[in-house]
Amino acid sequence: MLVEHMRIMFERGASEFFEDGMDSDFAQDLIHSVIEHGSAAIDALAEYLFSSKVNSDVGSEALRRIADVGDQRSLASRWALLQRSLTHRSSRVRDGAILGFAALDDCRAIELLKVTKTEEPIPELRQLIQKVIEQLDVKHGEAAAQG
Amino acid sequence: MAKLLRKVKKQNHWFKADAVSLLEKGDVPADPLSDLNTSQNKLSVFQVDEGHVNIDRVARALALGPDHIDNVGYVIFDSSLLTQASIEFNHTYGGTVDPVVNECHIDLINLSGNKLVKLAHLILSEGESDTILKKRIKELVEEGINSKELPEKVREKLLKA
Numbered sequence: 332m333l334v335e336h337m338r339i340m341f342e343r344g345a346s347e348f349f350e351d352g353m354d355s356d357f358a359q360d361l362i363h364s365v366i367e368h369g370s371a372a373i374d375a376l377a378e379y380l381f382s383s384k385v386n387s388d389v390g391s392e393a394l395r396r397i398a399d400v401g402d403q404r405s406l407a408s409r410w411a412l413l414q415r416s417l418t419h420r421s422s423r424v425r426d427g428a429i430l431g432f433a434a435l436d437d438c439r440a441i442e443l444l445k446v447t448k449t450e451e452p453i454p455e456l457r458q459l460i461q462k463v464i465e466q467l468d469v470k471h472g473e474a475a476a477q478g
Numbered sequence: 479m480a481k482l483l484r485k486v487k488k489q490n491h492w493f494k495a496d497a498v499s500l501l502e503k504g505d506v507p508a509d510p511l512s513d514l515n516t517s518q519n520k521l522s523v524f525q526v527d528e529g530h531v532n533i534d535r536v537a538r539a540l541a542l543g544p545d546h547i548d549n550v551g552y553v554i555f556d557s558s559l560l561t562q563a564s565i566e567f568n569h570t571y572g573g574t575v576d577p578v579v580n581e582c583h584i585d586l587i588n589l590s591g592n593k594l595v596k597l598a599h600l601i602l603s604e605g606e607s608d609t610i611l612k613k614r615i616k617e618l619v620e621e622g623i624n625s626k627e628l629p630e631k632v633r634e635k636l637l638k639a
Contacts, residue, residue, distance in 0.1 A: 350487035351551055352544030426490040433611050455493050466613055
């Protein structure tokens, strides 16, 4: 049932044009689904992302947006999906995963991102990963200074 | 030579490696063209000059246009590419909340489909793309409000971000 709901949501998402800073019906539906169903919604998203039917723009937007959900119960599964998606075959999906980690703003991702950067073939994405690492380094430094 | 900046919907439309096979055939992927959407055959860009207004300041002003503050993706290219694409331009006052940025606004004018494809090809071949992360944009907006470079009214958008 949930997988079917998510499939319909992703198909509808494919007709939208996503833009940084602009609200989308897809993002709102996705966030509601994650809040309501937690890790089960993330599992359904993972099934879609790693299927042959994935639309890379929808997948990228989904990864970027699940980081905005302030639901601690699903954090581990969201983190795991973002991590897995860092090596997705689509550069756009990887872009969404990197931006997802930027939005999570969690210093524990620093080492993971450093390794990912060495394996990333797209120069623009290596540059983006470096920016996220620097953002997290600053936060880590501030946290250390506060004791 | 001046650099020109165009805000894009998503930087990932502009990854060179994803475009190279079409560029070699003299073509371009279609998705970058969605970032070059014209109105009355005009396209809005901003002149970026370290001595006058820098990329961060332009990106900060453009970040305040959409629904909410977010990452800002952009392409940046040398103004000499306009000559290569036979594109004319006019300096016009921009529509952002930052008057200094507005002074750096340029309309590319009398554009045609062929000229846009040529421009996209040149940007993908010789220009660069980048993203400023949302957290940095929020810092820039905060700094802009505190220094009075941005009006106090944009604080509302900052609080929602």
